[in-house]
Amino acid sequence: MKHISEIDMERYLDGTLSFVGRMLSRHHLSKCNECAAKLESLKKDRDELKRLSSIMNDLDDADTKSYNVTCESVTQYFSTESAEDDEN
Numbered sequence: 571m572k573h574i575s576e577i578d579m580e581r582y583l584d585g586t587l588s589f590v591g592r593m594l595s596r597h598h599l600s601k602c603n604e605c606a607a608k609l610e611s612l613k614k615d616r617d618e619l620k621r622l623s624s625i626m627n628d629l630d631d632a633d634t635k636s637y638n639v640t641c642e643s644v645t646q647y648f649s650t651e652s653a654e655d656d657e658n
């Protein structure tokens with residue numbers, strides 16, 4: 571019995587596998603516990619990755635916001651402190 575390759579499993583999860591490929595994979599998964607377990611763990615990895623990347627995005631947003639605030643207050647501080655300095 572030919573097992574499903576990891577690449578095909580990725581495609582299966584992505585939904586980019588061809589119709590025939592999907593049918594064959596489904597058929598194989600219904601009979602092969604090994605591949606079903608592997609697909610399940612791939613799926614979990616992806617969910618975890620998605621969760622992590624959304625957390626990272628949130629962190630990025632927070633960092634950008636606080637950075638902007640800091641920049642703004644620094645600029646304000648210097649513009650009031652040394653208004654006569656002309657950098658241009």
Ligand SMILES: [Zn+2]
Nearest residue numbers: 573574602605
């Ligand atoms: Zn298999």
